[in-house]
Amino acid sequence: MKKYICTLLLLAFAITTYAQVENTMKTFDPSFAHTVYFWFKNPDNEADRARFEKSLQQFLxxxxxxxxxxxxxxPKASRDVVDGSxxxxxxxxxxxxxxxxxxxxxxxxxLFIEECKDLWEKVIVYDSQGIAQ
Known part of the structure; x- marks a missing residue:
């Protein structure tokens, strides 16, 4: 039993270590950030959400x-200062x-804008340049 548990732990460690060194993770670039908020016309429509997510992911x-x-x-807001609209x-x-x-x-x-612009009623964009450290 002890050998089985050790083997499982070793396997889990090998998989997570491989994932980290495989360069599959992208590094956040602090030079320029583009933040976009979308408000849908029909925010509870699952078909609209699926179409948006598919098109956005394909674009990215x-x-x-x-x-x-x-x-x-x-997320569900836990404080009054959080805008979850x-x-x-x-x-x-x-x-x-x-x-x-x-x-x-x-x-x-x-193409993403053309495919999805009919879904949203409002879009706000915040662009930011990083400050020198």
Whole structure:
């Protein structure tokens, strides 16, 4: 039994270590962050959500400029200062403002907007450049 448990622990360690060194994780680039909030016309429509998520993921998978990305939904707010009124959020990082400008004009981004613009009633974008440390 002890040998079985040791083997399982060793296997789990090997799998997690391999995943970390395999370079499958992207590094957050603090140079330029592009944060987008989407408010849907029909936020409870599962078909709309599925279409949006599929199109957005396809766009991000094919972007030449996006370094890292995060797609989120609002959690249940536990404090009054948390705004959970949006349907989805997107955070994308870039190596520079010029790379973010290229992203705005690239075909996968334009296709995503065309495929999904009828889903949202409001979009707010916050762009930020990192401060020197």
């Amino acid at each position: 998978d094919n972007s030449k400029f996006a370094k890292t990305d995060f797609i989120g939904k609002p 949006f349907t989805y959020s997107l955070i994308v990082t870039f190596e520079s403002a010029a790379a973010q400008e290229g992203y705005q004009k690239e075909e996968p981004h334009l």
